[in-house]
Amino acid sequence: xxxxxxxxxxGLTRGSIYALIALGYTxxxxxxxxINFAHSEVFMSGAFGSLIIVQSVIGRGVHHxxxxxxxxxxxxxLTSGALIGAIVAWGLxxxxxxxxxxxxxxxxxxxxxxxxxxxxLSQLAGKLFNRFSDNNFPTYYNxxxxxxxxxxxxxxxxxxxxxxxxxVMMLFLDTLVTHTKLGKSIRGVAEDAQTxxxxxxxxxxxxxxxxxxxxxLGGAAGFLFGSAxxxxxxxxxxxxxxxxxAAVLGGIGNIRGAMxxxxxxxxxxxxxxxxxxxxxxxxxxxxxxxxxxFVVLVLVLMFRPTGILGERLGRAA
Amino acid sequence: xxxxxxxxxxxxxxxxxxxxxxxxSSNNSSKGGLSSGGGGNxxxxxxxxxxxxxxxxxxLGINEYNGAQLAIAxxxxxxxxxxxxxxxxxDDQGDPAKAPAAAASIIQDDTVMGVVGPSFSxxxxxxxxxxxxxxxxxxxxxxxxxxxxxxxxxxxxxIFPNDNAEGPxxxxxxxxxxxxxxxxxxxxxxxxxxxxxxxxxLKKDGDTVITQGVDAKTTDYGPISQQVVNxxxxxxxxxxxxxxxxxxxKALAAxxxxxxxxxxxxxxxxxxxxxxxxxxxxxxxxxxxQDATVAPSAKSFTAAYTAMFNTxxxxxxxxxxxxxxxxxxxxxxxxxAGSVTRSTVNDQVNKTDYTGITGxxxxxxxxxxxxxxxTVNLFIDQGGNIKSLGDITQAK
Numbered sequence: 001x002x003x004x005x006x007x008x009x010x011g012l013t014r015g016s017i018y019a020l021i022a023l024g025y026t027x028x029x030x031x032x033x034x035i036n037f038a039h040s041e042v043f044m045s046g047a048f049g050s051l052i053i054v055q056s057v058i059g060r061g062v063h064h065x066x067x068x069x070x071x072x073x074x075x076x077x078l079t080s081g082a083l084i085g086a087i088v089a090w091g092l093x094x095x096x097x098x099x100x101x102x103x104x105x106x107x108x109x110x111x112x113x114x115x116x117x118x119x120x121l122s123q124l125a126g127k128l129f130n131r132f133s134d135n136n137f138p139t140y141y142n143x144x145x146x147x148x149x150x151x152x153x154x155x156x157x158x159x160x161x162x163x164x165x166x167x168v169m170m171l172f173l174d175t176l177v178t179h180t181k182l183g184k185s186i187r188g189v190a191e192d193a194q195t196x197x198x199x200x201x202x203x204x205x206x207x208x209x210x211x212x213x214x215x216x217l218g219g220a221a222g223f224l225f226g227s228a229x230x231x232x233x234x235x236x237x238x239x240x241x242x243x244x245x246a247a248v249l250g251g252i253g254n255i256r257g258a259m260x261x262x263x264x265x266x267x268x269x270x271x272x273x274x275x276x277x278x279x280x281x282x283x284x285x286x287x288x289x290x291x292x293x294f295v296v297l298v299l300v301l302m303f304r305p306t307g308i309l310g311e312r313l314g315r316a317a
Numbered sequence: 318x319x320x321x322x323x324x325x326x327x328x329x330x331x332x333x334x335x336x337x338x339x340x341x342s343s344n345n346s347s348k349g350g351l352s353s354g355g356g357g358n359x360x361x362x363x364x365x366x367x368x369x370x371x372x373x374x375x376x377l378g379i380n381e382y383n384g385a386q387l388a389i390a391x392x393x394x395x396x397x398x399x400x401x402x403x404x405x406x407x408d409d410q411g412d413p414a415k416a417p418a419a420a421a422s423i424i425q426d427d428t429v430m431g432v433v434g435p436s437f438s439x440x441x442x443x444x445x446x447x448x449x450x451x452x453x454x455x456x457x458x459x460x461x462x463x464x465x466x467x468x469x470x471x472x473x474x475x476i477f478p479n480d481n482a483e484g485p486x487x488x489x490x491x492x493x494x495x496x497x498x499x500x501x502x503x504x505x506x507x508x509x510x511x512x513x514x515x516x517x518x519l520k521k522d523g524d525t526v527i528t529q530g531v532d533a534k535t536t537d538y539g540p541i542s543q544q545v546v547n548x549x550x551x552x553x554x555x556x557x558x559x560x561x562x563x564x565x566x567k568a569l570a571a572x573x574x575x576x577x578x579x580x581x582x583x584x585x586x587x588x589x590x591x592x593x594x595x596x597x598x599x600x601x602x603x604x605x606x607q608d609a610t611v612a613p614s615a616k617s618f619t620a621a622y623t624a625m626f627n628t629x630x631x632x633x634x635x636x637x638x639x640x641x642x643x644x645x646x647x648x649x650x651x652x653x654a655g656s657v658t659r660s661t662v663n664d665q666v667n668k669t670d671y672t673g674i675t676g677x678x679x680x681x682x683x684x685x686x687x688x689x690x691x692t693v694n695l696f697i698d699q700g701g702n703i704k705s706l707g708d709i710t711q712a713k
Contacts, residue, residue, distance in 0.1 A: 003547045010539035136594060144571045156571055229536045229564055230592060238534050270540045277547070286541050287504060287530030
C-alpha cells in the first residue's frame, strides 16, 4: 500500500504537467478545430524563458534562501514562464495561423505550418543555447526535501509544487472559461464562430486570447518541468505527444477532459507498468510504459470515440 | 486527364534522375582524377570522423573530434611524413537512423582513406557494412558493444576493451559491495548490451538481480526510481548515456536512494556531472579507457590538448587520438609500400602494432582488441569532477 501511494504521487506529478500542456491543445482545438503541433515548443520556450530570467535574478549555482525568497523565485519562474509562453503562442498565431486563416487555407496547411514552426523553434533554441540537456535551474531550495513522510509514504517539495500549481492554474482556467466574459466569447467561438461574430464577438481577438491563455499554461508547465528535470531544446517533444494523447483521452476540445486525461495518463504510466507494487517485482515492467499509455488510449477510444468526457469546448465547460 | 499529371511526374523523375547521374559522374571524374591520378604519391589524404556533433550526446563526439584534430595537427607538423592529412567530419548525432546518411557523405569523398568512429555502437552497426563494402578502414574509438566483432564487418577495428570486458569487471566490483542489484538499461544497443553482461556476471557472482528497461527518451524517472528504492536493492547499475543518466541520478536522489550507483563508459562525461549536479556526486563509472589527466603516457597529449582547446581532454579524447594516429601510420606504411588506396590502408591497419597513449594496440582477426588486453578502470564523480580510482580489479 505504501509503495502504491508513492507511485500514485509520482503519477499525479507527471500527470499534472501533461494536464497543463493538454489544456493548450484542447483550447486551440476548441476554437479552431485544429491541433497546434507547435504547442510543445511553447512549453520549451516557457522553460528556457523562465530559466534565463531566474538565472539573471539569482544567478547560477547553489543558493540558500529564506522561505519567502524561495516562494518569490517560484512565483517569478511561474509568471516569467507563463509570460514567455504566452508571447510565443501569440506570435505563433500571428505568424503561422492567422495568414492561413485569412486566405482560407485547407486544414492540412495549418498542420504543416505548425510542424514547421515546431522544428524552427526547437532548432532555434538549440542554436541560441546549446544542444545538451544540461541547462539546470539554480538550486535555491532542497528539491528532494520530503514535505511529509507518513510511514514511508512521502511527497517531496518539488512534487507538491508541481501538483499544487497545476491544480491552482486549472481551477483558475475553469473559472475563467465558465464565469467571465472572455470565457463566454471563447465558448461562443468554439460552439459556432460565425454566429458568435454576428453576436458581436471579435473572432480574431478571441482566437488570439485563446492562444495566449493556452501558451501561458504551457509556459508555466515548462518552468515546473524544467525545475524538476532539466531544460533542453527538444524537451517539448515527448511531453507534447503525451499531452496531445491526454487531450484526446479526455475528449479533445473539452477543458475538464484535458485535465482529467492528463492526470489519468500520468497515473496510468506510473502505476500500470510497476504493478503489483511489491519490492522490485513487476508484471509488465517500465520498458512498456509508452505501450501501456497508448493501449489505454486505444481502449478508451474504442468504447468512447470522443474521449472520456466527449468533444467540444462549448458544450462541456 | 488522369494520365497527364502522372506523365508529368514521370518526366520530372526522368529529368531528376538524369541530373543526378550527371552530377554523380562529373563528381566522380573530378575527384576520381585526384585520387587515382595521385595513386601512391598524392600529397594529401583525408581521415573522416563520424560521431555525434550535435544532439543530446554531442559532448562525447566533440571530445573525440578534438582528439582526432590534435593528432592531425601534430602529423601535419611532421615533415618526415611526406604527405598532409586532412580531417573531415560527419555528424550522425549518435543515432543509428542518421548514421547511414553521415556515412554516405564520407564514402562519396574519394580522398577519405579511413574513418575514426562512429562513436556509438548502434550507429556503428548501422554503417560498418557500408564502409566495408567501400573498403574504408574503420578504427573505432568508443563503440563498446560486445557483439560488434561477431558481425563480420570486413574493415572494422576497435582499440579498447569492449562491454564484454567492461560489464563483467564492473559486476565483479559491485558484487563485492552488494548482494541485491537493480540493473537498468536505456533499451539502446549499447545500454542493453552492457547491462545484460553486467546482469549475467552478477548472477554468476551469486547476487540477486532485478532488471528493467527505461526508454532513452524518458525525462521523468520518478516511477523507476521509486521502484529501485522499493526493491531494497543495495546497488543500482545504469546502462545508457550521460544526458539520461543525469536525469535518472536526480530522480534517484529525490526518491531517497542511498546505495551504490554505478554506470558504464557512456555516462562518464561532463554532461553527466553538470546535468546531475549534487545528485551525481558519488556515482561510479567503469570504463575501458584511460584518464588522460593522470596516465603518465598521456602527459604531453594532455598538455597539447589543453593548449589547443582550452579544456582538458575528456572521455574518449585519448582513444580518438590513438585511433587517428593508427590511421595516419597505416597511410604512411601504405605509401612506403608503394600505393595508398583504401584497401592498402586497411591492410596496414590490420597489421597494426602501435603503442599509443591508451596502451599497446593490435587487432585480432575479428578486428577487436584481443581479449585480455587493455585495462578496465573505475572512476568516480567526486564533487562534480571525474576522478580515476585505477584498475577496477584492484579497486576497493
